[in-house]
Amino acid sequence: MSGPGQALSPPVALTIAGSDSGAGAGLQADLKTFAALGVFGTSAVTAVTAQNTVGVQAVHVIPPPMVEAQIAAVMDDLRPAAAKTGMLATASTMAVVAGRARRGELPPLVVDPVMVSSTGSRLLDSEAERAYLDSLFPYATVVTPNLREASLLVGRDLADLDDMAKAARQLHETGAGLVVVKGGHLPGAEAIDVVFDGQGLHHLRSAWVDTRNVHGTGCTLSAATAAWMALGLEPLPALQRAKDFVAGALVRASRWTLGGGHGPLDHFGWAAEHGGPAETGPLT
Ligand code: PXL
Numbered sequence: 001m002s003g004p005g006q007a008l009s010p011p012v013a014l015t016i017a018g019s020d021s022g023a024g025a026g027l028q029a030d031l032k033t034f035a036a037l038g039v040f041g042t043s044a045v046t047a048v049t050a051q052n053t054v055g056v057q058a059v060h061v062i063p064p065p066m067v068e069a070q071i072a073a074v075m076d077d078l079r080p081a082a083a084k085t086g087m088l089a090t091a092s093t094m095a096v097v098a099g100r101a102r103r104g105e106l107p108p109l110v111v112d113p114v115m116v117s118s119t120g121s122r123l124l125d126s127e128a129e130r131a132y133l134d135s136l137f138p139y140a141t142v143v144t145p146n147l148r149e150a151s152l153l154v155g156r157d158l159a160d161l162d163d164m165a166k167a168a169r170q171l172h173e174t175g176a177g178l179v180v181v182k183g184g185h186l187p188g189a190e191a192i193d194v195v196f197d198g199q200g201l202h203h204l205r206s207a208w209v210d211t212r213n214v215h216g217t218g219c220t221l222s223a224a225t226a227a228w229m230a231l232g233l234e235p236l237p238a239l240q241r242a243k244d245f246v247a248g249a250l251v252r253a254s255r256w257t258l259g260g261g262h263g264p265l266d267h268f269g270w271a272a273e274h275g276g277p278a279e280t281g282p283l284t
Pocket of ligand 1: 017018019020025026027049051086087114116117118123216217218219
């Protein structure tokens with residue numbers, strides 16, 4: 001249904017994710033990404049992490065019924081057009097989200113199968129890792145494992161693009177609509193992601209950015225994909241636009257010195273004023 005009121009309102013997206021106090025990753029990165037792309041962001045918090053650019057100091061898990069209550073509150077009133085999941089923390093929280101997805105009570109969903117932070121902290125109980133495969137992937141429109149997550153999910157090492165393609169095809173058999181295995185951790189002049197959407201393989205490429213400010217890259221990619229879906233794009237073009245957004249945000253923040261560890265991305269194009277490279281690209 002479209003009425004005059006709706007045309008005046010931005011599309012809405014939902015993130016079901018953990019809080020990062022340092023705000024480089026987690027739901028803070030998601031909400032910034034939604035805002036940067038012109039989408040009204042809503043959130044259901046799964047866990048609170050005490051965290052900065054150096055690492056995760058503590059994790060407090062939100063009780064699953066409270067996660068369900070947040071999702072219900074948003075779904076019943078604000079009606080997001082797309083959603084993403086990030087850190088789900090426990091098997092019971094994953095079951096809450098999976099139950100909704102199975103019953104068709106979530107909008108088109110991007111699942112970022114977050115397991116371990118780049119600094120090595122667990123963001124999901126280890127026994128819940130494989131539950132992604134049969135509880136959540138079958139209901140996902142897009143799933144976005146990185147090399148390490150994809151390797152854990154298929155149970156073998158992934159060393160090159162060919163291995164990534166095989167893993168993407170295998171993960172697609174779970175029922176996920178589109179699988180992207182992110183190759184950002186592979187050495188090379190380009191960051192190459194391998195996509196399988198049930199029809200064909202695609203390689204998404206961006207220039208390698210030499211920076212340690214990479215905290216929140218995965219969160220930002222999955223949030224930007226959900227944002228572009230909320231804006232009406234099909235999954236593959238949404239993912240392509242999201243990859244370009246991440247590449248731009250990485251370049252823009254590449255010289256920032258926020259914190260002593262892995263700093264955040266520049267979601268809003270602030271770099272021109274705050275120390276980024278002169279040749280900052282456009283926002284999207
Ligand atoms: O990037 C994965 C991620 C997701 N969610 C939270 C995180 C991280 C990585 O550190 O802290 C809350």
